[in-house]
Amino acid sequence: MLVVWGTAEAQQVTASSATPVNLTTRPVSPSGSQLGSYYHQLEARLVSEGNLRQDRRPRGVRFSADDLASNFMQIAMRSEYSLRGGSISSGGQASPLRRWVQPVRLGVRFGASVDAGQQRADLATIRQVAHRLETASGHAVALTANSPNFHVLIVSDAERSGLGPLLRQLVPGISRAAVNAVTGMGRNTFCMAVAVPNRDQSQGYDQAIAIVRAEHPPLMRQSCIEEELAQGMGLANDSPRVRPSIFNDDEEFGVLTRHDELLLQMLYHPSLQPGMAPYQVERLLPAIARQVAARG
Template sequence: MALAALAGCTDATGPQTPAPAPGPQVTDPLATPPEARPGGVLRAARAQRAADEARDAKRAAESPASQNIRGYYIGVEDMLIARGLLRNDDGRSIPVTPERLAANFIDIALYDEYSRDGAALIAGPNPSRLRRWAQPVRIAVETGASVPPATRIRDRTEVQQFAERLARLTGHDIAATPGRGNFTVLFLNEDERRVIGPRLSAILPGIPAHDIEAIQSLPPQTYCTVFAYSLGASPLYSDAVAIIRAELPPRLRSSCIHEELAQGMGLANDSPKARPSIFNDDEEFGLLTWHDELLLKMLYDPRLRPGMTVETAAEPVKQIAAELLAPDQT
């Protein structure tokens, strides 16, 4: 089996490889729940689990690399908010014409931010094809030991709520799952991410080595990323994995959840012309906007078919955009 990879809009292929042993400690959603054990054993198991988590979290949090980068991201978030960026409103005060919506959709859904020449990433934009999911999407969350229990709960809740929103917008079968999924979201600190390769290979057998390397060596300027995969040359996604830095403060963390999960649905590119939108590197908006909701509706409209090119999609995209922004629809 070959996998075609999209790393924030990058295509690549790689042979199947056997899944190695798990890497850094992450919460195991498939573990036997302690509630199934007898009372005395249950209490002991809970106490032991709490002690293990506290020990592992303390060890992970003490890393100078993780502490330094956490401080860096707190400063970044404070600076962006002070400049009026990372807005958390839906952007409805900003008008969008049908022509602009159609053009933005073409730029974001039918172009790639990067192309791949072997292991090298080449900056785009590069014309591509329309890609999306046909099978149900099941989003699983895994967290490194550095993430405190209360934060894990908040992260899982936010992912679940956003998955429900994606399902409503697209009409597609999308849901969070406590078990194994085909779209895995990993919350990892600096040290956990640098050694996540074995776990990635276990989640996605056949993941290209250069994708693992890209994830393990993310520059500080990259807060999060998503890699979506299809079988061979198919335009239909079969698996995806998103990496979100555990050191991110709340506003940047939520922004990453919104952008990476939405991009993993098939809106793979960014455009400097898209506004109001999270698919724009200007960081003006931190959360999915009303414009972005329309993009998701368009992406899963049955009149658009996976594999369409810029040329074949142009006319139906214009029609759908005009319908979505008709006076009785706004």
């Protein structure tokens, strides 16, 4: 799960109808591949250790308005990675507020390796997640085949490594570093989001791409879709200090929690605007966090 902010190119690499596309001339079965077996074993181990939890409102875990404000600064106002000189590196630096101004139009493309049954299941999941994101943020999010601006690509490892031409077609001007980040994903990067802001930062994001591995078993697949679509909305960072949250690389939660939905409400609060500096956001957060926490 990876998010990157590209300073020089202003690009962040942080899932109605689908558009099946033949991304490989030699389809393979993702679940039967060596990588598919690895992820199935990994999911089983994570679940046995109490991870990939599906409870969105975990019992006994409390957080205050102050916690929400602090966690928002960690998740929404920092970048996990940087894109410099065509490569990816650890980031963590403060960054301006990022979110959508235009409605989010999700378009889904499947690699040839993804069979029809899996496509239907993935579309149902993406549709449910889109509804959850729209409800939480108050911002329009929907699946469409008409001029999508947030492209969800569900592909096998072999298909992903050859995505360069398609990425440049979907997002003209996408940076070389962003393309390299996608095509060079190692197996420990489960999924990825790439967001490209408008030249005018006050206009928010212009395009985004989410990459979901076709090899993933059900719980990891759902986790990738939920996290990457939410990160593509502007909750770009992960932090080990933020809990209960999917934005934490310990994989404890496999779905967006109520805590995460409240962060999304805060991100799209009318008092905040795309392009705001961290110090500007921080001054407004206590009142916003109290308001959001009071709504529950």
